Amino acid sequence: MPAPTPATDPLALESQICFALSVASRGVIAAYRPVLEPLRLTHPQYLVMLALWQHAPLSLKALAGRLHMEPATLSPLTRRLAALGYLRRDQDPDDGRGLALCLTEQGRALRRQAEQVPVEMMRRLQMDEGELRDLHRIMTRLMERVYPEAE
Template sequence: MDALRLDDQVCFAVHAASRALDAVYRRELAALGLTYPQYLVMLVLWERGQVSVKDLGVALRLDSGTLSPLLKRLEAAGVVRRERDPGDERSVLVRLTPEGALLRARAEPLPRRIMEASGMGPDELADLHRTLGRLTRSLTESATRA
């Protein structure tokens, strides 16, 4: 076994799977008028309702330089609204507009279609999700120790 063989690298397997998943999401999300990162923002808002930009960044593991243009485009599309927190003028809150809330119903079939595209069943995907979560936690801890 060659330790530097591309097809034996976990990083490449994760990268290739991520690109393939992105391609399927891109096709599925086109009908909603969303990009994948915008969809992730919407998922947080559908789940939590109003959230600060800071908390949104933490949830999505995105910095404000990446998040701000995403939110600007979502606001221009009329699905979110940003406003200063009346209790803390330094904080910006993001919330769904009525149109953004309605978009949720159109997005509900996506997880099933992604599962079908994956060729995996619910149990396999749940196992994969747990494994990737463990991998992410371990790598994040390792990166912060270095």
């Protein structure tokens, strides 16, 4: 029996969606690093700021739900963002044990600088708007299937 080729082997590394997603994810996040440095943000902090620019104020629990992350993971991220002066971590008025995250004036102003990030990332990834829109549509559909309870 001939040895399977990547085209016929169901376990070929190159055929695995998990491999493609993992490698692409690491590469895209690495490409964000120099773009976010002037904003003094890491990629996970950028995701937090994106959620807050769109939905602030948010409880830590609500933010965790939006980002599909654990509150324990987000807590140190939000502490660092507060230390940078981008947000406040106040007691949640709806849950005295929880945190409410509010943007500061400096955090709201940072949004204007961040508006150039998507444009620069499109250039760095060498993808046009249509390609990115198609990729986003497919990835969003995948996320909905991986996290069906979030719908």
